Amino acid sequence: MQKDFHYYATYCAAIIAGFSHAESLDICYSAQFVDLCSATYLSGIDAPINAATTQLQMEMMDARTDIIGLQNITRIWAPFHFLPRDLYAKLDKWHPKKYMNKYRLICGPNGSLVADTVELAKGKSLQSIGIAMHVLADTWAHMHFAGTPSLVINNTNKEFYEILPDENVVGEINNQIDTPHNENNSNDIRVEKKSEIKRQIKLRHNEGNSNEGCEEDSGEITRQIKFRHSPSAPDDLEAGIYTNSLFQRNENTIMNLGHGRAGHLPDYSFIKYMYLPAWDNYKMMIKDNPKDYRYAFCQMIYAMKYLRGADHFNTEHFETDTYNSNGTSKLHENADHFNTNTYDFDAIKAYEERIDKIIRKRQLIACDDWKAFGEELSGQTIEDFDVNKYRDEYVDATKKDKSKTFLGAFIDGAIAHKGMVCNKIYQSGNKLAGFVKGEKK
Amino acid sequence: MNSEIDIKLRRYSNNLSISGYGCIIFGFWGVIREVMQMTMGDKNIGAMVEKSLTAEDNREMAITITTIVMLVLFAIICTIHTVIGLKAVKYSRGYHIKNFFYVGTILLTLLNFVSLIFYPLNIKNGVSNLSILLIASFWVDLTIVFILIDMTYSAIQIRRLIKQKNITTNNLQK
Numbered sequence: 374m375q376k377d378f379h380y381y382a383t384y385c386a387a388i389i390a391g392f393s394h395a396e397s398l399d400i401c402y403s404a405q406f407v408d409l410c411s412a413t414y415l416s417g418i419d420a421p422i423n424a425a426t427t428q429l430q431m432e433m434m435d436a437r438t439d440i441i442g443l444q445n446i447t448r449i450w451a452p453f454h455f456l457p458r459d460l461y462a463k464l465d466k467w468h469p470k471k472y473m474n475k476y477r478l479i480c481g482p483n484g485s486l487v488a489d490t491v492e493l494a495k496g497k498s499l500q501s502i503g504i505a506m507h508v509l510a511d512t513w514a515h516m517h518f519a520g521t522p523s524l525v526i527n528n529t530n531k532e533f534y535e536i537l538p539d540e541n542v543v544g545e546i547n548n549q550i551d552t553p554h555n556e557n558n559s560n561d562i563r564v565e566k567k568s569e570i571k572r573q574i575k576l577r578h579n580e581g582n583s584n585e586g587c588e589e590d591s592g593e594i595t596r597q598i599k600f601r602h603s604p605s606a607p608d609d610l611e612a613g614i615y616t617n618s619l620f621q622r623n624e625n626t627i628m629n630l631g632h633g634r635a636g637h638l639p640d641y642s643f644i645k646y647m648y649l650p651a652w653d654n655y656k657m658m659i660k661d662n663p664k665d666y667r668y669a670f671c672q673m674i675y676a677m678k679y680l681r682g683a684d685h686f687n688t689e690h691f692e693t694d695t696y697n698s699n700g701t702s703k704l705h706e707n708a709d710h711f712n713t714n715t716y717d718f719d720a721i722k723a724y725e726e727r728i729d730k731i732i733r734k735r736q737l738i739a740c741d742d743w744k745a746f747g748e749e750l751s752g753q754t755i756e757d758f759d760v761n762k763y764r765d766e767y768v769d770a771t772k773k774d775k776s777k778t779f780l781g782a783f784i785d786g787a788i789a790h791k792g793m794v795c796n797k798i799y800q801s802g803n804k805l806a807g808f809v810k811g812e813k814k
Numbered sequence: 815m816n817s818e819i820d821i822k823l824r825r826y827s828n829n830l831s832i833s834g835y836g837c838i839i840f841g842f843w844g845v846i847r848e849v850m851q852m853t854m855g856d857k858n859i860g861a862m863v864e865k866s867l868t869a870e871d872n873r874e875m876a877i878t879i880t881t882i883v884m885l886v887l888f889a890i891i892c893t894i895h896t897v898i899g900l901k902a903v904k905y906s907r908g909y910h911i912k913n914f915f916y917v918g919t920i921l922l923t924l925l926n927f928v929s930l931i932f933y934p935l936n937i938k939n940g941v942s943n944l945s946i947l948l949i950a951s952f953w954v955d956l957t958i959v960f961i962l963i964d965m966t967y968s969a970i971q972i973r974r975l976i977k978q979k980n981i982t983t984n985n986l987q988k
Contacts, residue, residue, distance in 0.1 A: 654821065655821045655828070656816045656821060
């Protein structure tokens with residue numbers, strides 16, 4: 374996810390969950406800071422670099438990809454951005470241990486590690502809550518990719534299609550088919566040739582009772598996405614041209630880390646697409662970001678209400694997929710624990726349409742919309758994110774007081790979270806994340 | 815989208831694409847190997863031509879003609895591998911191909927398979943005199959045969975699955 378969700382949407386969720394404006398700012402700042410706290414930044418403020426929660430592009434270019442280098446990479450990306458869903462996942466057919474280790478790092482929401490992440494933040498600082506919210510949100514956006522360099526898990530190919538609602542596209546494209554090609558056409562959708570248009574359009578209809586990527590009778594269409602490797606050029610939403618990482622055959626190259634092969638598509642809230650993941654035996658996968666982002670938002674609200682404490686925690690209004698065999702909800706039995714598959718849809722009922730509009734708006738980044746929404750919710754101004762806001766406080770503090778600073782609390786939270794996740798990965802028999810000291814219980 | 819036919823189609827298309835590229839690469843490799851052997855190996859063109867020359871024959875002319883004939887042959891072999899490989903890749907991407915492709919693929923597979931039979935004939939005076947080059951060459955040729963078999967099988971399967979899919983789609987539309 375991007376700054377729009379990690380900073381502004383997290384702020385909105387925190388306000389809805391009942392945190393004050395100041396508390397929400399601390400939480401959302403920490404959530405966004407996870408994407409910026411690199412080893413370079415930490416060494417610049419003389420902070421422990423094992424608290425790094427991300428890697429800059431320049432750092433990744435210099436990263437080794439031997440076993441030690443891979444462990445260093447996985448130790449950062451898997452805990453903070455690609456939290457594994459099931460460390461003990463099994464497959465029907467036998468696969469080598471080397472493959473299974475990577476398969477088990479595939480990210481997804483509602484795994485046991487998400488619950489552990491939220492539980493770890495219970496009773497801790499607002500910074501720890503922010504870190505937990507970042508991790509939780511990313512499990513929805515980055516699902517089906519792994520936080521370790523792996524061609525056999527993270528690769529994609531040309532079978533990559535955007536699913537578009539037909540009222541936005543079909544009419545305009547059909548007009549283009551029927552009218553002569555006009556070089557000076559100023560329509561948003563650029564179309565080169567009549568045959569090219571027809572090739573791009575694949576009209577989807579429901580087959581039987583399946584709902585494979587398309588809403589019933591809506592006539593959603595798919596458009597093949599074109600990828601290019603041009604990091605400086607912005608993604609062209611109208612033409613469906615996006616930037617992704619270069620294809621490299623080497624299994625452990627940094628180009629095959631995370632969702633690089635899918636570009637920024639997982640981070641765009643508006644987009645619904647289908648593609649062929651490398652690990653799913655030639656099955657096409659549909660990723661419905663609008664739906665997933667909504668779930669992420671509601672789960673964040675639930676999580677933050679839980680983290681605020683039992684007094685503010687009313688379990689009656691949460692929807693959950695977790696039921697006992699006699700039909701009673703497990704939620705009410707486990708009110709003292711964070712439950713996965715649980716979302717506070719009730720809390721957003723008054724804002725449903727507004728949130729849906731922000732999520733589905735076709736734009737590269739939705740900061741302005743989320744910011745406006747957040748300021749309406751709290752009645753306060755949300756200051757712009759400044760990565761150096763708390764830098765001087767940390768640098769000027771004495772050694773024993775560093776933990777009491779904002780960044781000090783963030784660093785403690787990051788080390789604790791990293792230690793917890795990496796140790797869980799290690800305990801599952803997977804050495805890809807190595808072993809990390811510093812887990813605080 | 816994820817019916818059994820669709821999944822199998824994707825799998826075999828992927829196999830066919832990889833095999834197609836393999837066919838092209840190994841076609842070039844086979845030619846390079848023979849050229850290297852004939853120019854730098856102990857069985858070079860000069861040695862081959864010498865055996866069939868008489869005292870009156872012009873040695874240089876014979877070598878030149880033999881070289882030209884060999885190069886033409888190599889070019890034909892390379893072209894056949896490339897054409898068939900490219901057709902395979904094209905078919906894997908959904909384009910229509912003619913039946914000549916299946917005939918060509920099967921013939922090429924058979925020819926390469928037959929060439930494997932000559933390897934045992936090269937073993938003289940027992941296995942202990944086998945050269946490493948011969949063993950390596952055998953394994954490479956075996957790989958080529960495997961690639962061609964896979965290519966043929968994948969192409970046939972894709973054709974069968976497309977027919978099956980068209981029948982299924984027609985039945986649904988009725």
